[in-house]
Amino acid sequence: MLTANAFAATSATGPLGPITIERRDPGPHDVLIDIRYCGICHSDIHTVREEWGESHYPLAPGHEITGVVAQVGDAVTKHAVGDRVGVGCMVNSCRECANCLAGREQHCLNGFVGTYGSVDRDGTITQGGYSSQVVVNENFVLRIPEGLGLDVAAPLLCAGITTYSPLHHWGAGPGKRVAVVGLGGLGHMAVKIAHAMGAEVSVLSQSLKKMDDGLRLGADAYYATSDPDTFQKLAGSFDLIVNTVSAKVDLDAYLSLLAVDGTLVNVGAPGEPLALNVFSLIPRRRSFAGSMIGGIAETQQMLDFCAEHGLGAEIETIPAEKINEAYERVLSSDVRYRFVIDIATLAG
Numbered sequence: 001m002l003t004a005n006a007f008a009a010t011s012a013t014g015p016l017g018p019i020t021i022e023r024r025d026p027g028p029h030d031v032l033i034d035i036r037y038c039g040i041c042h043s044d045i046h047t048v049r050e051e052w053g054e055s056h057y058p059l060a061p062g063h064e065i066t067g068v069v070a071q072v073g074d075a076v077t078k079h080a081v082g083d084r085v086g087v088g089c090m091v092n093s094c095r096e097c098a099n100c101l102a103g104r105e106q107h108c109l110n111g112f113v114g115t116y117g118s119v120d121r122d123g124t125i126t127q128g129g130y131s132s133q134v135v136v137n138e139n140f141v142l143r144i145p146e147g148l149g150l151d152v153a154a155p156l157l158c159a160g161i162t163t164y165s166p167l168h169h170w171g172a173g174p175g176k177r178v179a180v181v182g183l184g185g186l187g188h189m190a191v192k193i194a195h196a197m198g199a200e201v202s203v204l205s206q207s208l209k210k211m212d213d214g215l216r217l218g219a220d221a222y223y224a225t226s227d228p229d230t231f232q233k234l235a236g237s238f239d240l241i242v243n244t245v246s247a248k249v250d251l252d253a254y255l256s257l258l259a260v261d262g263t264l265v266n267v268g269a270p271g272e273p274l275a276l277n278v279f280s281l282i283p284r285r286r287s288f289a290g291s292m293i294g295g296i297a298e299t300q301q302m303l304d305f306c307a308e309h310g311l312g313a314e315i316e317t318i319p320a321e322k323i324n325e326a327y328e329r330v331l332s333s334d335v336r337y338r339f340v341i342d343i344a345t346l347a348g
């Protein structure tokens, strides 16, 4: 076993603090990564605080990991010592079901293994990227292309793929009118990516507070959803709406903004059921859909796309000791647009 420094929660209610955790010795197909940066995702907070179910403690969260390969197993062919790499939301899956074989590991029929707080296929509980090192099977390790800084690349591993996948799947590109609901960690990447794909991009945000940012990131238009005129004015005007907000919204109001054959896709996950009137769908053959991260091959495609277009996340880099403070700021939407932990600051 290897020992790694980490920053972890020991209960659902207390603050996170420094601890040491164990990592398995790298097997023949494993890659040992020296972690350099890890993004803070809202899911980390939900999991630490048991808002999505029971958690195992101590729990080191983090699934927006970038670093450098320190060691590889004998049978590893995809990565070499010194390579710049990343790890996202998954570290394993069954690799033999129809979805895994089709490159949709996020929909593994036997359940993918999450990067932290999941039972791995060897029975151990996974620990995430708020730590100095991680050991991951080579098939779940991504290549970070040259030209993408490891700090701004970290949030791409969750926020980037979560928004790239639906934009790609539903054909965002030239001639497509795309709206992004919410300009936060996910939304700001959705705007950058949809713009780089060539779509006409609008932001639908509660207020016009972040309008300058939205336009700078690539939006063509910016609207306040608190203004009832917005819904009247924009009726039937989008082909695709990506909703990144995890709060309860008026689905019928958002569906009314779709053109014929338009799709409203939720990547934000509200904790309570949402109601909708089916007549918001029927007359214009609209769809209401969901999307969750992306497969490993698609995640690599996203990283290559972002590198090619010079897209990194907008980040605020923090030392490990500021993680608890950062959580409070995430909860009050006081971040533009992603916190990234400088892992060099983990005590050792």
Ligand SMILES: [Zn+2]
Pocket: 041, 042, 043, 044, 063, 089, 158, 159
């Ligand atoms: Zn995430």
Ligand SMILES: [Zn+2]
Pocket: 093, 094, 095, 096, 097, 098, 099, 100, 101, 107, 108, 109, 110, 111
């Ligand atoms: Zn599978």
